[in-house]
Amino acid sequence: LAQGRNKRVRKLLHRMHPAMIAALLERLDAGQRSALWQQVEASREGRILAHLKGDLRRSLAGEAHDAHADEAAAPEHGSGDGISQLEAVRHALEQGKLKRVGKLLHHMHPAKVAGLLEALPPAERNEAWSMVETERAGRVLAYLHDEISAALAQQLDLEDLISAVEHLELDDLVDLIQTLPHELGSRLVHATAGARREQLESMLSYPEESAGGLMNADVIEVRADVQAGTVLRYLRLLETLPPQTDMLMVVDRSGRYQGALRLSALVTANLDATVAELMHTDVVGIPVDTASRDVALLFQDLDLLSAPVVDDRQRLLGRITVDDVVDLIREESDRTVMQMAGLDDEADMFAPVLVSSRRRAVWLGINLVAAFLAAWVIGRFQATLEQLVALAVLMPIVASMGGIAGSQTLTLVIRGLALKQVQRGNIRVLLNREVGISVLNGLLWALVVAALAVVWFGDWGIGGVIAVAILINLLCAALAGLAIPLVLERMGIDPALAGSAILTTVTDVVGFFAFLGLASVLLL
């Protein structure tokens, strides 16, 4: 029974009489006994101890005393920085003091618990996870990256999982369900009741990366013809507003969105002003199929805290809140950086070695093809290299300068595309500039490298050839750095994903070909 499922053990213990537990403790061997003891609620320890034999009582009482001493120390840990928290938890886990772990986690915000769980290796993570209270587990899941959240959610008993997600905001629940295996996800959907289930199902029908996938249904609607005083009385009846409510939505009889009534306008208004006079009509409804990236730009440009989502007939479906947009922006930037190295940003940093190896191998394989292409170009010039081995020494310099210069242009254009600053209307201008820059930098570094090569090998020919090759490669690098993202964008491929691998291939091939080709023609 005590095979890691601490939550179930706790539930069973909770139902047992202290005398029964004491008897159970006496029958177990020392290791199991100590593990079981860690799951006993603090309030019942005393009563169980009373039922135990002398020496056993003393040793367990010693542990209990330890735990309480920890408690006094815990707030101190909690106020320390993240490092000491992680170390405290790992230390407690190593000693098997799960009670202390539970107490440490109890004092932390769910976001911090999630961060801590992600920083733990899998075995310890599972142990720590078993000590998170069910009521808080749902919010912790919402803060975890996809892969880890799915794994931890599946460790819970179904009934625990259901009660854990009971109070989750709908958009977070939707995200969670989308990461879970299909069967488990639909069980969660079936476990929700009534109106919540209807909303859940409609939200699940929108694609994840759209306004529909970001929105929440918890809007408060008012009519345009009522007075501010009436609205305030209505709100007082509600007692609490959904979190992150900065505005009420004004709709007409058929549910069409008409404008937004900011709380800040409401509290400063005369009580007899009508909603129509107070509402802002400049907050336009976001169509439900808007790409989430455009939603993020909209929030950023207009400094929105929340925004209404409407269908194609302007009917209000829900609202998007800025906290989800913040998460979205962070995740998107994360993904860009990770994708550039061929990594998955939702993956677990501590996934099993075999799983991670396989994922990364794909990227290595793609780059191997590129490397062999470059090698093949060099292979064409084996005879040249045999006669002049200095070329082999210098050729990586030509390729590497091209790669660096090209990635500068590439990065600039990818960012310009993301910020919509690179558009059909100004590509020509950009092209001229990039070519100009590459010529200037090409001249400068061609001279420097040539001078160094002449000094090193005492051969003016090699200097001349490497100078021309660097100029050519920097020019090609600028053109490729501009063209590759534009072409990928038009093909619907994210330039951040494949751009840099393709670029390096181009600059390697061009660099080797230009340098060795020129040398074989001019120097031999």
Place this chain on the structure above:
Amino acid sequence: LAQGRNKRVRKLLHRMHPAMIAALLERLDAGQRSALWQQVEASREGRILAHLKGDLRRSLAGEAHDAHADEAAAPEHGSGDGISQLEAVRHALEQGKLKRVGKLLHHMHPAKVAGLLEALPPAERNEAWSMVETERAGRVLAYLHDEISAALAQQLDLEDLISAVEHLELDDLVDLIQTLPHELGSRLVHATAGARREQLESMLSYPEESAGGLMNADVIEVRADVQAGTVLRYLRLLETLPPQTDMLMVVDRSGRYQGALRLSALVTANLDATVAELMHTDVVGIPVDTASRDVALLFQDLDLLSAPVVDDRQRLLGRITVDDVVDLIREESDRTVMQMAGLDDEADMFAPVLVSSRRRAVWLGINLVAAFLAAWVIGRFQATLEQLVALAVLMPIVASMGGIAGSQTLTLVIRGLALKQVQRGNIRVLLNREVGISVLNGLLWALVVAALAVVWFGDWGIGGVIAVAILINLLCAALAGLAIPLVLERMGIDPALAGSAILTTVTDVVGFFAFLGLASVLLL
């Protein structure tokens, strides 16, 4: 006079009598006349036309007619996507139809105007900028990247600049002043009056990248012992609240922060409940010297819309709003990606070619040192290469595989550090994993590359040597990918800036050395 300073021209024209303008128009040559006409206000065109001679009247009336036809078309343009806006503006600029440009810009949100200005080449940008109304120019400046915003601000006459920034939020004004040359900045400070100036000066004293640099002074303070009804009456007297107000700050007599009163709690409260009962004490004050990166994590984890900033004695200094945090996150992610290519994220995409060349040359120079280091390693083995030229063909493969594998580990660790998931407590675990992954992938790809090399060159020795070299390089790459960011972080250098250049140097040097070294020992 008409040398690009359209704003001044407009001001002068505004003060002149229509007949005078007509006389002026008649005396100018055709090009200048048309340019001047573009600056005449639409409402006065008719009266000026009445003073003109026949054929002149007809030609200018034609242009006026054009402009009005444009106006009808403008909303259509405005609702189109960004591309057509940019093209419409560039088209109008080419034809010298500045009036049309002014109208197009007038219909756009300041953020969009800023985006459009950044997408224009400098000459056209300046022309378009001269058509932005002074009242809106301040907000447009706030949305621009540093370099461009400084350049455009300096183009305005000082008095225009002062009136442009008059209604800017203080935190935006602080950002702007920090980008301007010192003298111009302090003139702007001197031009603000009274309380605003005091706040401005205190905000300028905080470092840009801290909570103090992000905060705004526009808090609304209330006392804990008053009733909700009283607070509501007080807010009604204020008439409007500062933008992005989602909570009032509760302070005691000496200005110490005690808690936050959310508007959503206020509007749902009984009128006789006291602020003390309604306020949230879980929103803790952010110390003014907190790093802005930590502020961003806090907002993200706690889903805040705004947060109080306090000094070391818990006195309330101001508040940070989520819109600035959104900008911060976007900028930070932008900077990371740009820095990895040695670019400055605040720089103008269309800066003069010479300026951009110089900036990028630095990065190329740094990488050149790395490339020469690798070349030097190869140079040590010239004799080996002369005897076995196949080595020269294959050696870039070894270096490139190491570079790719290393950058995967590097990216993972850099992100882990940023999210605080890589900490002293789990580096050992991470190390074991990365070594494990690199051994597995090393074995896999070593075999593949060896097989291909044997097939290509028909030499079992080369296959064996390249296999071992790849294994060694992938192992070193994993160690370097883990160690470099940790060391840089401890030295206080941003790992995203220098990490990848150092890593490539390591993997190149190790790759060439292992491959050529082994070959010279084993194969010759």
